[in-house]
Amino acid sequence: MSRPGKTKFQIDLRRHLREHEVDDNLTHLICEIAEASKYIIHSLRTGELGVAGTSNLYGEQQLELDVLADRILRKRLDHSRVVANMMSEEMDEIIPVSPDCEGKYSVAFDPLDGSSLVDVNLAVGTIVSIFEGCDLLQPGRNQVAAMYILYGPRTTLVYSVGSGVHEFGMNSLMEYTLLHENITIEPRGSLYSPGGQRNLYTPGTEAFVTHLEERGVKLRYSGGFVPDINQVLLKGQGIFFYPHLKNLPQGKLRLLFEVSPMAFLIEQAGGAASNGHRRILDLQPDKIHGRSPVFIGCKEDVRLAEEFIRKLETDQTSDGGKKRQQKAAAS
Ligand code: AHG
Ligand code: MN
Ligand code: MN
Numbered sequence: 001m002s003r004p005g006k007t008k009f010q011i012d013l014r015r016h017l018r019e020h021e022v023d024d025n026l027t028h029l030i031c032e033i034a035e036a037s038k039y040i041i042h043s044l045r046t047g048e049l050g051v052a053g054t055s056n057l058y059g060e061q062q063l064e065l066d067v068l069a070d071r072i073l074r075k076r077l078d079h080s081r082v083v084a085n086m087m088s089e090e091m092d093e094i095i096p097v098s099p100d101c102e103g104k105y106s107v108a109f110d111p112l113d114g115s116s117l118v119d120v121n122l123a124v125g126t127i128v129s130i131f132e133g134c135d136l137l138q139p140g141r142n143q144v145a146a147m148y149i150l151y152g153p154r155t156t157l158v159y160s161v162g163s164g165v166h167e168f169g170m171n172s173l174m175e176y177t178l179l180h181e182n183i184t185i186e187p188r189g190s191l192y193s194p195g196g197q198r199n200l201y202t203p204g205t206e207a208f209v210t211h212l213e214e215r216g217v218k219l220r221y222s223g224g225f226v227p228d229i230n231q232v233l234l235k236g237q238g239i240f241f242y243p244h245l246k247n248l249p250q251g252k253l254r255l256l257f258e259v260s261p262m263a264f265l266i267e268q269a270g271g272a273a274s275n276g277h278r279r280i281l282d283l284q285p286d287k288i289h290g291r292s293p294v295f296i297g298c299k300e301d302v303r304l305a306e307e308f309i310r311k312l313e314t315d316q317t318s319d320g321g322k323k324r325q326q327k328a329a330a331s
Contacts, residue, residue: 037157107128128146157170164183184270190237195252201246263296271297273295274296
């Protein structure tokens with residue numbers, strides 16, 4: 001996109017959305033979420049790590065940072081006038097905001113992913129998934145937008161509305177200005193981010209990791225989903241996985257507000273995201289807090305992981321494999 005007389009750093013988030021002819025209500029929604037991140041940054045920098053009995057920026061009792069970040073986002077979405085339903089990692093149920101769906105959006109979010117890392121000063125983030133209308137229990141391929149905000153040494157925001165994936169940085173005026181446009185990922189990588197305990201890996205994942213190590217691929221794992229995915233995106237290569245484990249057949253990460261929005265963003269950059277058997281964005285969620293194993297990043301490496309799992313976990317154990325295959329296919 002040519003922008004006479006403008007450096008990319010002068011392209012702020014709202015202008016970028018306008019340039020991509022994004023619907024006005026969706027533009028407003030994405031900008032409201034960006035606005036809310038400023039209060040979350042404030043709470044991260046100043047908030048107590050846990051219930052401290054002091055008051056927060058809304059005059060309420062200081063809460064765990066997860067809950068505080070959740071309240072900040074809920075208030076914004078409540079007052080945005082463009083949200084039909086919302087749900088988050090901190091809510092038990094879907095919260096209805098407006099009775100009509102026309103021109104409105106439904107939002108699933110993780111207000112503060114990796115919050116247990118705050119007290120050791122590691123990077124954390126907010127993850128958001130946006131659908132048109134009222135229904136949140138749709139396959140991820142129907143998302144109209146996905147985004148995350150990464151609270152690291154710098155605060156950055158990454159979003160996609162289905163026409164490429166773009167990164168913005170927060171400047172000294174707390175505005176988000178364009179850093180990287182149409183980010184892409186190589187087909188094959190040289191870093192891997194392995195979540196979960198190695199001794200609980202199933203044979204397919206175990207063989208995949210051994211292959212990566214023999215290939216000389218470097219291990220990079222922070223324990224925060226947002227920085228770990230951001231690393232794959234901004235390095236333009238790599239694979240993250242939080243696989244099915246012997247004691248957690250569905251893995252740890254939640255489909256609706258962690259795995260699915262990241263899958264949307266990574267696919268927009270030319271990468272892939274799988275549950276080990278199937279494309280994440282084709283999975284039909286059956287409950288709002290459902291979990292999914294995830295292998296996400298360079299397309300060839302994701303396919304390779306699926307190959308190891310197919311060979312070592314479905315062919316060898318006949319009915320176990322068949323049952324797992326039927327279960328994976330149904331999920
Ligand atoms: P949350 O803090 O929202 O519960 O999510 C934490 C997740 C995710 O950030 C990360 O990929 C994963 O937990 C790390 O899990 P382990 O500590 O088991 O590696
Ligand atoms: Mn999370
Ligand atoms: Mn969280």
